[in-house]
Every structure is written in structure tokens, then in C-alpha cells.
Amino acid sequence: MIKAPSVTSLEIEKLSSHQIKFRWDDAGENFWYNVEYKLTKTKDGLPSSQGWQSLGYTDNNLYYTDQLSPLQYYKFRVQTVGEGFTPSDWIETEEIQTFEQSVFNFTQMQQLYLSDVFITRKFKNQEKVYDFSKDIFN
Numbered sequence: 133m134i135k136a137p138s139v140t141s142l143e144i145e146k147l148s149s150h151q152i153k154f155r156w157d158d159a160g161e162n163f164w165y166n167v168e169y170k171l172t173k174t175k176d177g178l179p180s181s182q183g184w185q186s187l188g189y190t191d192n193n194l195y196y197t198d199q200l201s202p203l204q205y206y207k208f209r210v211q212t213v214g215e216g217f218t219p220s221d222w223i224e225t226e227e228i229q230t231f232e233q234s235v236f237n238f239t240q241m242q243q244l245y246l247s248d249v250f251i252t253r254k255f256k257n258q259e260k261v262y263d264f265s266k267d268i269f270n
Contacts, residue, residue: 136163136217139210142225145194148234149202154225155194156210163214164191172227173205184209205229 139156146153156165167187171180187197187208200206207227212220253259 133216133218136212136214136220138220139165139212139223142210142223144225144228147228147230149231150200150234151196151198152200152206152208152228152230153194153196154208156223158193159212159214159220163212163217164189165193165195166211166213166219167195167208168211168222169206169208171204172207175203177205180205189213200230202230202232 137159139159142154142156144152144154159165166189168184169187170184171182173180187195195208195210205227206229207224209222209224211222
């Protein structure tokens with residue numbers, strides 16, 4: 133059998149205390165991707181004995197999870213699979229450490245939706261809201 137093409141351009145896009153989003157180049161519509169992770173060190177920096185753990189399969193060329201723990205060291209890896217192909221070689225991210233706490237959260241949203249509170253304050257009650265490109269904050 134022919135080996136599936138390996139993932140290319142694996143890069144981490146976003147990272148916080150509990151979340152990570154990473155992506156890679158698409159191998160084509162006939163393929164999907166196996167994603168795994170492992171803890172590489174403890175919070176104290178000692179080597180971890182945990183092996184690779186499956187995060188499942190995806191047909192998207194990106195992966196997002198919000199199930200990480202603060203101040204932990206991780207590696208992620210991706211493998212291309214497809215019907216009639218042997219699995220590709222694994223491609224790994226560099227080792228990352230999550231933050232102690234997050235100053236922001238991110239999601240996998242495709243569109244921005246205004247909150248009901250903002251709409252009520254700005255448009256119904258005519259309250260002043262911040263203009264982040266003009267207002268000065270003290």
C-alpha cells in the first residue's frame with residue numbers, strides 16, 4: 133500500500149492556560165487526521181512517564197481543545213490516514229507549556245456575535261460604550 137502524505141506546516145496558533153488551537157496544511161479531501169498528545173514534564177519540570185493519548189480523529193486541518201491544565205508541558209502530534217493508504221509518519225509540535233492563568237478565552241467561532249447586554253446598553257438605552265480606538269483608559 134501507499135503511505136498517506138505527512139502533515140506539513142504544523143503550527144500552534146493560540147495557547148492559554150486551558151486551551152490550544154493548532155493547524156496544518158490540508159492533505160486533501162480523501163484524508164482525515166489522527167491527533168494525540170502527551171504530558172512531557174510535570175509542573176516541577178521532571179520528565180513525565182505518560183505515553184501518547186488519543187484525542188480522536190478529525191477531517192479538519194485544525195484542532196482545538198479546552199481540556200488542558202495550567203502550567204503543564206505538552207506535545208501534540210498529527211498523522212494523516214485515509215482509506216487504501218497506510219498511515220503517514222507522525223508530525224509533532226514543539227514542547228509547549230500552558231500559562232498559569234488566562235487573560236482571555238478563545239473559541240472556534242466563525243462569526244462574532246454581539247452580546248445582548250451590549251445591544252441593550254448601546255442601542256436601546258443609548259448608553260455610552262467604550263470606543264477602543266479613541267477613548268483613554270486610566
